[in-house]
Amino acid sequence: MFELSTNVASPQQLRRGDFSAYDALYLGEFSCLSYPNNFCAHPEFLADAAEQVHALGKKAYLRLFAVPSNHDLPTVRKVIEAALALPFDGFEVHNLGLLQMLKEMGNTKPIHLGVFGNLYTDATARVVKDYGVTRVYPNPELSLDEAIYIRDNTPIDVLIPVHGKIPLVVAETCFIHENSGGLPGEDCKFKCAQEHWLTRASGDWSLKDTGCMTLSGADLCMLEHVEKLTAAKLNAFYVQSHGESPEYIATVGRIYRDAFTKAFAGETEGDVQPLLQELSGLAKMGLCNGYYFGDAGRRYVGRT
Known part of the structure; x- marks a missing residue:
């Protein structure tokens, strides 16, 4: 049902993760081709990956690099050729450009438009539908009502993020490499494996930097609104x-699997405070609702 x-x-x-709660996995680190053993850049890993994910009873979606320049296209093409x-x-x-490349290469697999596709309107959704797009990740700045409007007014599905840091910016160059003395073209030392935070001097906000991508500091959390999401038939x-x-x-x-299972079965969620405390313990900079309720990303709105 979901x-x-x-x-x-x-x-x-x-290999190391426990993905038992999930129905599908998006394979690949889309913001940096140099990420170690990135599925986006290593076609030799794809056959085993697809087999492993399907053996777990899950769908396997391959993520393609989000910001390819001309010199990246041969690598991306090799990945697509293998995946097809x-x-x-x-x-x-x-x-x-990659939508067009997939079309020219004869792709017949479903295509999902990712977060940095910058989809804001139902008009754009109808355009990308012509390229074979079946699902879109609406821009994080849209409200929940706007995302539902896109779903209701186009022949296309929407992916709704319910938890985790919000992707805000992606770039071709690595902020961490450049600001730790690295030179252009120099081998990366993968300092992004450590946590890096961009924090205002006053300490009242922070963003997480992963090198080529900047994310929100606080974790998006929609646990208290699961029933609203299911009622909207998302x-x-x-x-x-x-x-x-x-x-x-x-x-x-685990927490969201249980919450959605109950909601789709028509069961009313009881006291979620212990679960919120558990999620808060994993969120270094706290929880928020993103832009879903018309705010600027940082506020947390509980269930009313």
């Missing part, structure tokens, strides 16, 4: 887990 998904960057993460011959359940793209939900620990991925997945 699909709960999250992201997995590499074979090592796929494998039983992936779909591709995720963030770039109109059915595709996503946990943003980039850079998070295996414990985070397993715990968040």
Whole structure:
């Protein structure tokens, strides 16, 4: 009745993680091709990955690099060529050029438009539908009502993030590498494996930096609004887990799996405070509702 998904960057993460709560996995670290053993950049890993995910009884979606320059296209093309011959359940793209490339290469698999596709309107959703897009990740600045409007007014599904840090900015160059003495073209030391925070001197806000991508400091949390999501007949939900620990991925997945299962069965959720405390313990900068309720991303609105 619903699909709960999250992201997995590499074979090592796929082996080490507990993804039992999820129905589908988005494979690949879309913000940086240099990420170690990134599914986005290593076609030699794809056959085993698809087999492993399907053996777990889950769908396998391949993420393509979000911000390819001309010099990246040969790598991306090799990844697509390999994936087209494998039983992936779909591709995720963030770039109109890659939509055209998939079309020219004869792709018949479903395509999902990712967060950096910057989809704001139902008009854009209808345009990308012509390229084979079946699901879109609305821009995080949209309210929940606007995302539902896109779903209701286009022949296309929407992916609703329910937990995790909100992707805000992606860039071709690495902020961490440049600001730790690294030179252009120099081998990356993967300092992004450690946590990096951009914090205002007053300490009243922080953002998380992963090198080529900046995310919100606080974790989006929609646990208290699961019944609202199911009442709107939404059915595709996503946990943003980039850079998070295996414990985070397993715990968040378990909590939302249980909440959505109850909601779709018509059961009313009881006291969620213990679960919120558990989620808060995993969120270094606290919880928020993003832009879902018309706010600027940082406020948390509980169930009313």
